[in-house]
Amino acid sequence: MAIKNIISDMDGVIYRGKNLIPGAKECVENLLKNNIKFLFLTNNSEQTAIDLIRKLELLGIKGLTEKNFITSAMATAMFLSEQKPGGTAYVIGGGGLINELYKVGFSISENNPDYVVVGKTKSYNFEMIKKAVELINKGAKFIATNPDVIDPIENGIEPACGALLAPIERATGKSPFVVGKPNAIMMTLAKRKLGVHSEETLMIGDRMDTDIIGGLEAGMKTCLVLSGVSTKEMLNKFPYRPNYIFNNISEVNLEKINKELEILEK
Known part of the structure; x- marks a missing residue:
């Protein structure tokens, strides 16, 4: 079956820093x-879709809209709103995560919240760790936007959410319960x-432990690019392999890939 659509990571695939x-x-x-359906699926929880659009515009990529993005912050907010509509959360994370939680009707609180939600943030400190530990020990559910270290x-x-x-x-x-890649929840939301x-x-994607395993478990063909975290030397550490390996996204050619698939099907 021909590949008609692309779901792609951003960090390490489209840009690096x-x-x-x-x-x-x-x-x-x-x-x-060519009107190919595509979606940027990123474990970045710090920025909103608008932030990402503006970042890419500054880098020279124009013509994208909010419909072209889904972040781990969006996925986390969607998941929590289905689990407990109108819930409360203590958040360790950036503005993107807090914004998405507000959008689905959540309140941000340190007073017996339903959840402790952790995403990547540069303002991380000991007091945040202390408060999160206190609230989780009191019964708040522990949620993470993504596992990337x-x-x-x-x-x-640089250190990421997992760290x-x-x-x-x-x-x-x-x-924690991790919502972002490689969780099937985020892959399902992206396909939907x-x-x-x-x-x-x-x-x-550029990560074997999130992008590739997530795509594989979701039943998609997978492509590893070596412009981010993973290297060829790392491949032997994993019991699974991507369908395709390229140095960077410029080498990804759907027409060529589909011709190879057609030959294999025959």
Whole structure:
């Protein structure tokens, strides 16, 4: 079955920190020009879809709308609103996460909240850890936007949400429920938003432990790009492999991939 749609990660695939990855602009322009359905699915919970649109515009990529994005903050808010409409949460995270929770009717509170929600933030500190541990021990449910321990930036890597979760997990002895990739919930929300089937969709990402396993478990073809976190040397550490491996997104050619699939089906 031909691949007609693309779901792609952003960090490490489209850009690395503040730098655009070679070929990303041309790739997005080609998707828009040929009316290919695509969605940027990112574990980034700090920024809203509008923030991401503006970031890409500054990097030279134009023509995108909010319908082209789903973040782990959006997915977390959707999930929690279905679990407990009008609930309350103590949040360790950026403005994007807080904004999405407000949009679904949640209140932000330190007074016996229903949930403690953790996402990536640069304002992380000891008092936040202390409060989160206290509230979880009192009965608040522990939620994380995503499990990523590191994120790629222009000069290397930096700690991500998974690193912020670690001390809270150790102190409480409890693990969070993680909504973002590779959880099937986020993959399902992405496919529902795009209105596509798994068999006709390619998942592109730079992480074996989130993008590739998530796409694989969702029944999609998977493509690993080596412009972010994962390297070829890391592949042997995993019991699964992507369908395709490229240096960066500029090498992803749907026409060529579909010709190969057609030959294999024969």
